[in-house]
Amino acid sequence: MLEPTIQLLWNLVATDSVNPALVPGGAGEENIARLIAAEMRSIGMQVELTEVAPHRPNVIGVMEGEAPGRSLMFCGHMDTVGVGGMAAPFTPLAREGRLYGRGSQDMKGGVAAMLGAARQLASSGGLPAGKLIVAAVADEEHASLGAQEVAMRWRADGAVVTEPTHLEIALAHRGFSWVEVRTRGIAAHGSKPLEGRDAIFRMGRVLARLEKLGRELQAMPPHAIQGTASLHASLISGGQELSSYPENCLLQFERRTTSAEPDGVALREIHDILRTLKEEDEEFEGSAELILERSAFEIPSEHALPKLLRAAVTRVGRVPREGGVTYWTDAAILARAGIPTVIFGPGGAGLHSREEFVYVEDVLACRDVLVELAREFCAGKVTLHAS
Ligand SMILES: [Zn+2]
Structure with a gap:
């Protein structure tokens, strides 16, 4: 018994x-x-x-x-x-x-x-x-x-x-935020580089910035118990078929947060990244929204x-x-x-x-x-x- x-x-x-x-x-x-x-x-x-x-x-x-x-x-x-x-x-x-x-x-x-x-x-x-x-x-x-x-x-x-x-x-x-990012391109036949705009390459720029941000977060002084904030790209999809310029790319990433950080920090960071990319290339098109945030x-x-x-x-x-x-x-x-x-x-x-x-x-x-x-x-x- x-x-x-x-x-x-x-x-x-x-x-x-x-x-x-x-x-x-x-x-x-x-x-x-x-x-x-x-x-x-x-x-x-x-x-x-x-x-x-x-x-x-x-x-x-x-x-x-x-x-x-x-x-x-x-x-x-x-x-x-x-x-x-x-x-x-x-x-x-x-x-x-x-x-x-x-x-x-x-x-x-x-x-x-x-x-x-x-x-x-x-x-x-x-x-x-x-x-x-x-x-x-x-x-x-x-x-x-x-x-x-x-x-x-x-x-x-x-x-x-x-x-x-x-x-x-x-x-x-730690807390966490789930964020969804979309980049847009222009669909075109793969043989028409002057017409097509590649949404996946555009997401590549976003990913490079996020990776850099992730490294910076982990280099910050850690919270005594929670450690440092971090982020990773979790899911990605995009494109229509091999022979076409991709029109859309969708990324979902997770950002782990510490008590020292304000609410909404993840969304603010990605908005800053998208704004910078737009300033560097005015053809760039991307948007982001929050899926879920837990403190x-x-x-x-x-x-x-x-x-x-x-x-x-x-x-x-x-x-x-x-x-x-x-x-x-x-x-x-x-x-x-x-x-x-x-x-x-x-x-x-x-x-x-x-x-x-x-x-x-x-x-x-x-x-x-x-x-x-x-x-x-x-x-x-x-x-x-x-x-
Ligand atoms: Zn449990």
């Missing part, structure tokens, strides 16, 4: 929740949301399901404390990426202290830990003070519809996103939330470590909505790849830390801001 939090993790991994916006026909969050809602009800939480898209609910469980205090949110996403190449993605396998299966690390381990923490609090006499909000959200792997909905309607004095951090307290990560995330190490989290880690007999993560998370959305947030979750390996696993012991340690944190944070004895 498995330990109850690990049994819950097993059940979560066994429930297909592939994000249908990433993989057409993917199962989505409906079934796993039902499972999580039942778990929350059996813990005694008030449960609310809200659809963020058809058949794609968020599940929020609330536990009220015995006395007034602060509110703390645990937030984790229910969806996973696709299962391409995996032999048995939804048949969890527990072996040598690891639990294998799609989503085990990213991030059903963290979701099991936060639900396990709520259960532990409830069964040990309840939350002494304040309020615990457990948010299982949809669609993080695509457009974060779930976290956006939570950020719009819920307030909390602090939040922990339990994405996998190897039990390190993650205080920051960077950062919380000071002296803030009460990471401080109390460090203390909680120490109380479960571990040495607190602080750092950042390379990937983007819903923490940026919660923080942007004014909820101080940290990222803290179990370790494992293989997220988004063919063999994914989470360390069982880390899931249990994460759960125990969350219990300690909720008791202290919600009691509200420490001031929230460093200064």
Whole structure:
């Protein structure tokens, strides 16, 4: 028989929740949301399901404390990426202290830990003070519809996103922008150089400037945790056939941003590049627009939330470590909505790849830390801001 939090993790991994916006026909969050809602009800939480898209609910469980205090949110996403190449993605396998299966690390381990923490609090006499909000959200792997909905309607004095951090307290990560660039030429027969204008050569000029910009960004002084900004050309297409001058070229690139940079920096940079190219050659035609922008995330190490989290880690007999993560998370959305947030979750390996696993012991340690944190944070004895 498995330990109850690990049994819950097993059940979560066994429930297909592939994000249908990433993989057409993917199962989505409906079934796993039902499972999580039942778990929350059996813990005694008030449960609310809200659809963020058809058949794609968020599940929020609330536990009220015995006395007034602060509110703390645990937030984790229910969806996973696709299962391409995996032999048995939804048949969890527990072996040598690891639990294998799609989503085990990213991030059903963290979701099991936060639900396990709520259960532990409830069964040990309840939350002494304040309020615990457990948010299982949809669609993080695509457009974060779930976290956006939570950020719009819920307030909390602090939040922990339990994405996998190897039990390190993650205080920051970079943001990103996706930008689309079009260059236009004039279609003509390949034998008519006087008539044709080559949209792909024009994009070549854009690419050369972007590459130079990318090098400059990486040569800038790095942010202590986030490192430097960067960019890469992700996708490109253009032209009609071999014998013609291409009329159009389309480029999509990604720009990773730091907290030190203003909103909209990626679009401003590409507009500057296009303006310069137009000044150099008035025949040049190009335009750019933003596809998606997500801000960077950062919380000071002296803030009460990471401080109390460090203390909680120490109380479960571990040495607190602080750092950042390379990937983007819903923490940026919660923080942007004014909820101080940290990222803290179990370790494992293989997220988004063919063999994914989470360390069982880390899931249990994460759960125990969350219990300690909720008791202290919600009691509200420490001031929230460093200064
Ligand atoms: Zn994730």
